[in-house]
Amino acid sequence: MANILVVDDELGIRDLLCEILNDEGHTVEVAENAAQARAARLRERPDLVLLDIWMPDTDGVTLLKEWSAAGVLTMPVIMMSGHATIDTAVEATRIGALAFLEKPITMQKLLKAVEQGLARGSLRKLITPASSVVSNASLVLDTSSTVSNQSAADFFPQVTQSFMLDKPLREGRDEYEKAYFEFHLAKENGSMTRVAEKTGLERTHLYRKLKQLGVDLSKKRS
Template identity: 75%
Template sequence: MANILVVDDELGIRDLLSEILFDEGHQVELAENAAQARDARQRMRPDLVLLDIWMPDTDGVSLLKEWAATGLLNMPVIMMSGHATIDTAVEAVRIGAQAFLEKPITLQKLLKAVEQGLAREPLKASPVAVPLSQHALAPLAPVNESVTPAPMVEQTFDLDRPLREARDAFEKAYFEFHLVKEGGSMTRVAEKTGLERTHLYRKLKQLGVDLSRSKRVG
């Protein structure tokens, strides 16, 4: 478990990253601008920082420079942006950023970058050599299937009903099974079912799946 600071002026991005990282067992602090990031940096001493480049008060690269100049860049920093150029990425890495993630950030890219950042492993590919869109980090290794599986539960479905209702009943049972099997971890269920995390959340809410119950059972 690590203390991770997420700095991004977009509420949706902050919430999504926080949910994913919290699900992985990390403690997460959120900041929406450079001022809050400075305060959190001093207060919580993060093990890793996810830092957006484009922010309203001070941009991420300037904040990175500030930390480097004042001796505060003693934790790995992963830069994030959906509009940065290669020159910006190169500059950030030169200043001391551990890695660069291009938005929209996929689950696999985020978790791999965080894993490498906490291990202080540099990116294997140089941002100078390829465009940003080719900086996809390797997907996570498949979940170990050798662990003891969750007990199988026989499911019965009433087929004498409209197709939509029957399909929803099956999908609800399917997701509840995998939530129990994965101990309530949304991250692992997303990987297992092949859905993006945000899509998975919407699907579970639509089907009325009780996430708290799945975690208790798991």
């Protein structure tokens, strides 16, 4: 389970998110403003941060910029707001936020975003030692019907992913795919059935792909 930092100036929101995440087995640290969030990030080294945009002292986007500029945005950050615009969501994602959730946040959408964030964070830790990796995740929006009427091009930012860019395309792609499948195999305790479901591949195709990439299956169970 993960260590999650919840940053929100509303006590009710902090308590609700803390209760939900604790029930899922996570360790939760809370902060009601940017100053407390800075201290908690240094003290706890969270695996993921849920960060409110509108706060009285320093807003969440400004804090996100601060962490990014200082080179300490090493954990996935999910932005939260009940009043943010598409431009705000796009700006936050360009800076480095993984996702944006609109309040009121349902339990299902919260847990899905947290699961995706932790998975992305684990993958980043897995592949970072191999090269200098700059990988901002694609925007995950939970927004109103107004947003849903926009095309993807309207609110998905152009995100740069440099994964072993000094290598030929095929070689770099193969190394990424190998890391991707090894991550999911580890996460699913070697279950080929669950990995196939998770990645959307048929088991036969998955086996062929893993053998092609040179993934060691000797310790994997089916």
